[in-house]
Amino acid sequence: xxxxxxxxxxxxxxxxxxxxxxxxxxxxxxxxxxxxxxxxxxxxxxxxxxxxxxxxxxxxxxxxxxxxxxxxxxxxxxxxxxxxxxxxxxxxxxxxxxxxxxxxxxxxxxxxxxxxxxxxxxxxxxxxxxxxxxxxxxxxxxxxxxxxxxxxxxxxxxxxxxxxxxxxxxxxxxxxxxxxxxxxxxxxxxxxxxxxxxxxxxxxxxxxxxxx
Numbered sequence: 001x002x003x004x005x006x007x008x009x010x011x012x013x014x015x016x017x018x019x020x021x022x023x024x025x026x027x028x029x030x031x032x033x034x035x036x037x038x039x040x041x042x043x044x045x046x047x048x049x050x051x052x053x054x055x056x057x058x059x060x061x062x063x064x065x066x067x068x069x070x071x072x073x074x075x076x077x078x079x080x081x082x083x084x085x086x087x088x089x090x091x092x093x094x095x096x097x098x099x100x101x102x103x104x105x106x107x108x109x110x111x112x113x114x115x116x117x118x119x120x121x122x123x124x125x126x127x128x129x130x131x132x133x134x135x136x137x138x139x140x141x142x143x144x145x146x147x148x149x150x151x152x153x154x155x156x157x158x159x160x161x162x163x164x165x166x167x168x169x170x171x172x173x174x175x176x177x178x179x180x181x182x183x184x185x186x187x188x189x190x191x192x193x194x195x196x197x198x199x200x201x202x203x204x205x206x207x208x209x210x211x212x
Contacts, residue, residue, distance in 0.1 A: 006111045009103045010118050012048045013096060014194035017125065019046035020092045021167070022209045024085050024129045027052070032081065035073035043068035044092055050209065066098040089125040096125070122191050128168055165189040166210055181208035 023031045023044060034054040035042060045053045045068060057067050069091035075084055100119060104112050126132070163186070164171050165178075170189050172178055177190035177197050182205045190196060193209060200206065 004106075006104070006107060006115050006118075009100055009107070009115055011199070012103060013100045013119060014199075015048035015050050016046035016099065017096055017122070017194055018050040018209050019052035020044060020089075020096070020125050021128055022050070023052040023054075024089055024092075024125065025167070026210050028085065032076065035076045037073050037076055039073060041070040042073040043070060044072055044088060046092070046096070066095060066102050068092065068095040086126060086130045089129040093124045093126055122194055123168060128192065131169075163187065165192050166208075168192040179206060181206060181211060183207045183211040186210070 023046070031044075031052075031054065040056055042054050043057055045055060047053070054073075057063070057070055069088075072088050072091070075087065079087070097119070100115060101112070104115050107115070123132075165188050166186050168189060170192065172187070172189075177195070177200075178187050179190055179193065179195045179200055180187050186208065188195070188208055190200075195206070
């Protein structure tokens, strides 16, 4: 499907980004298992609907769309897992930018500038996976998930707005846009999950990247 407007391209970017972040945080064990070094070149694909896939590159040459970095599976067992995830995240960020500006090739200069500004206003996949989005050193995603579960069990908060964002651990500041998941009722920093007030108004129901 052709993406004709800045909003179309940005929405596509948000979905693909959401899928990649989920692969590198929530679904990290499944992602790591799929990246078997004994297999041929593998890529991490994020899709517009927020899903992800580990797959060989497209056989078509040249491919219809920009391809993610090849061979992410080969480094899996040669690095610490957190370092490997951060490396994959950096290359995923490059691919997301390539996809967005490929889709925006027919949009005018002002439109491309607005697209870049909207994308640049979000934390990168690397910043989220490494922990830099929250200003804290990166931790293993599974340890972070366990810590969040412990905090939720011991929390007396009724609406969750006093809790840090489950994705980046940032705390709410006056004037920021946060959004509540309709599945788990947790609150998320809008920048972290790629949501704005305008996008939220267009979605009667919103499910966060942490919910299955």
